[in-house]
Amino acid sequence: MIEHLTQAAYLVAAALFILSLHWLNRPATARQGVAAGVAAMALAILGTLLHPEIVSYKWIAIAVVIGTVIGVPLSWVPLTAVPQRTALSHAFGGLAAGLVGTAKYLLWLDEGALTTFRMTAITVEVLLGYLTFTGSLMAAGKLQEVIPTRPITYRGQNVMNLALLGLAILAGVYLIARPEAWQLFPLIVALSLLFGVLLIIPIGGADMPTVISLLNSYAGLAAVAMGFVLENKMLIVAGALDGASGLILSIIMCRAMNRSFTNVLFGAFGQVQASGAAATQKTVKSGTPQDAAELLLNASSVVVVPGYGMAVAQAQHRVREIYDQLTKKGVDVKFAIHPVAGRMPGHMNVLLAESEVPYEALVEMDDINHDLPQTDVVLVVGANDVVNPAARHDKGSPIFGMPIIDADKAKFVIANKRSMNPGFAGIDNELYYADNTLMVFGDAKAVLGDIVKALSGGSGIH
Amino acid sequence: MSSLDLWSMLFVFLLAAFVGLQVIQNVSRLLHTPLMSLTNAISAIAVVGSIIIAGEQKSTVSLVLGTIAVAASVTNIVSGFLITDRMLKMFREKGSKR
Numbered sequence: 001m002i003e004h005l006t007q008a009a010y011l012v013a014a015a016l017f018i019l020s021l022h023w024l025n026r027p028a029t030a031r032q033g034v035a036a037g038v039a040a041m042a043l044a045i046l047g048t049l050l051h052p053e054i055v056s057y058k059w060i061a062i063a064v065v066i067g068t069v070i071g072v073p074l075s076w077v078p079l080t081a082v083p084q085r086t087a088l089s090h091a092f093g094g095l096a097a098g099l100v101g102t103a104k105y106l107l108w109l110d111e112g113a114l115t116t117f118r119m120t121a122i123t124v125e126v127l128l129g130y131l132t133f134t135g136s137l138m139a140a141g142k143l144q145e146v147i148p149t150r151p152i153t154y155r156g157q158n159v160m161n162l163a164l165l166g167l168a169i170l171a172g173v174y175l176i177a178r179p180e181a182w183q184l185f186p187l188i189v190a191l192s193l194l195f196g197v198l199l200i201i202p203i204g205g206a207d208m209p210t211v212i213s214l215l216n217s218y219a220g221l222a223a224v225a226m227g228f229v230l231e232n233k234m235l236i237v238a239g240a241l242d243g244a245s246g247l248i249l250s251i252i253m254c255r256a257m258n259r260s261f262t263n264v265l266f267g268a269f270g271q272v273q274a275s276g277a278a279a280t281q282k283t284v285k286s287g288t289p290q291d292a293a294e295l296l297l298n299a300s301s302v303v304v305v306p307g308y309g310m311a312v313a314q315a316q317h318r319v320r321e322i323y324d325q326l327t328k329k330g331v332d333v334k335f336a337i338h339p340v341a342g343r344m345p346g347h348m349n350v351l352l353a354e355s356e357v358p359y360e361a362l363v364e365m366d367d368i369n370h371d372l373p374q375t376d377v378v379l380v381v382g383a384n385d386v387v388n389p390a391a392r393h394d395k396g397s398p399i400f401g402m403p404i405i406d407a408d409k410a411k412f413v414i415a416n417k418r419s420m421n422p423g424f425a426g427i428d429n430e431l432y433y434a435d436n437t438l439m440v441f442g443d444a445k446a447v448l449g450d451i452v453k454a455l456s457g458g459s460g461i462h
Numbered sequence: 463m464s465s466l467d468l469w470s471m472l473f474v475f476l477l478a479a480f481v482g483l484q485v486i487q488n489v490s491r492l493l494h495t496p497l498m499s500l501t502n503a504i505s506a507i508a509v510v511g512s513i514i515i516a517g518e519q520k521s522t523v524s525l526v527l528g529t530i531a532v533a534a535s536v537t538n539i540v541s542g543f544l545i546t547d548r549m550l551k552m553f554r555e556k557g558s559k560r
Contacts, residue, residue: 020504028555067533093535106521298508354549
């Protein structure tokens with residue numbers, strides 16, 4: 001009887017998980033999606049607690065308290081730190097899968113219950129779980145900048161990584177054939193942990209959106225493998241949803257950079273040096289925030305292109321003030337969001353939503369590009385590669401072929417930058433040298449603050 | 463376990479993967495960051511397996527591993543749902559006030 005109750009709870013939970021993701025299809029129903037997810041989780045946990053094999057709730061309760069004490073503050077992080085938090089939670093997900101797989105292996109080894117099927121599922125779970133654990137910890141470290149963010153590469157790196165993975169898989173295959181060869185189990189665990197670290201070492205900051213999405217997918221697949229180990233269909237469903245989500249996000253990120261998975265994982269970005277373009281001396285037109293304000297005030301349509309630099313400078317609230325000032329004066333203001341702007345999928349949208357820009361003003365790259373030739377002024381804040389026209393025509397550029405926001409097609413461009421130092425990977429951006437581009441140098445927050453002051457007639461709004 | 467169970471699990475995986483791909487493709491691109499934190503929380507359903515291992519207390523090692531796994535999963539559940547909701551509250555339509 002209890003078994004049926006548990007399965008019924010799992011069935012309803014699986015349906016609610018699907019609905020939960022379905023309701024994320026638009027902002028208006030999205031919070032309903034969270035409610036459905038919470039309900040599903042509660043049902044699934046209650047159903048599990050009824051399990052007759054549970055002899056004591058003591059340690060479960062202690063673990064729940066610990067998890068809550070860590071989890072609640074983790075949900076308060078500033079939105080600029082959401083990529084790190086996400087990577088960290090992929091790590092926790094991977095760790096849980098790895099530990100459950102390990103525990104099950106040890107228990108079944110004692111009982112002599114390791115069938116080929118179980119051993120296969122455990123091997124996959126442990127491999128994916130532990131490599132997701134260390135890989136995600138590395139990613140979180142890079143995003144938090146406690147580990148150097150630049151790609152670390154050395155000769156023979158890819159060969160070594162593949163050899164390690166191959167060795168782990170070989171050991172896994174042997175163990176599947178002879179589960180009693182327990183000495184191999186710690187080896188698989190160690191190799192997976194090591195492989196996770198080595199996989200992320202050569203990856204640079206700008207590739208983080210793809211890598212986070214991939215790790216998301218791995219964490220989901222590790223949960224699927226756990227479902228196979230425990231013969232729990234709801235776990236398979238929830239894991240498959242997570243795996244599918246990570247996969248789709250990774251594909252979107254890769255497309256947005258015109259790169260393949262293998263290229264992201266095995267071809268450290270930024271190794272190709274910028275072509276001869278930088279050699280010729282070119283002049284830039286630089287202006288003051290007041291000049292920029294004047295251009296903006298004379299425009300009837302403005303498109304803002306935000307990038308990771310906006311998040312670094314915490315300038316999203318100044319951007320919102322510019323939006324307010326211009327909208328009040330009847331100027332049409334939109335935001336052009338490149339899929340890989342920021343450090344994770346959708347990063348810019350969340351930051352701008354936080355600063356209270358209405359989401360109707362946030363427009364995807366493909367949609368805004370049609371409007372840009374008719375746009376009066378494009379304001380680039382902390383974005384660089386995603387507006388570099390070299391991606392369209394310079395075959396020698398490392399970003400050639402990457403879809404970009406066609407900022408250069410607007411009548412005027414205002415670009416804010418700290419200095420003329422080329423950005424990530426040392427790629428020179430010809431947009432800055434164009435005749436219709438006005439460069440405003442300085443810290444984004446300060447410069448935009450001055451523009452706001454000039455827009456509001458010098459009095460300022462603070 | 464009969465071999466039929468293996469096949470039914472593979473069917474469940476296949477169908478869920480297709481449902482997932484379909485549903486996720488329809489998720490608004492505005493919400494990709496909340497999507498990732500929500501799926502994070504959802505995949506922490508691994509807590510179900512961890513609870514059984516920590517609860518059945520078959521050996522000290524499995525109890526320790528299970529307890530850590532429950533703590534890790536609960537961390538993801540709690541922080542995942544809370545931060546998703548926190549972010550979604552920020553997405554406002556034009557003209558609406560907080």
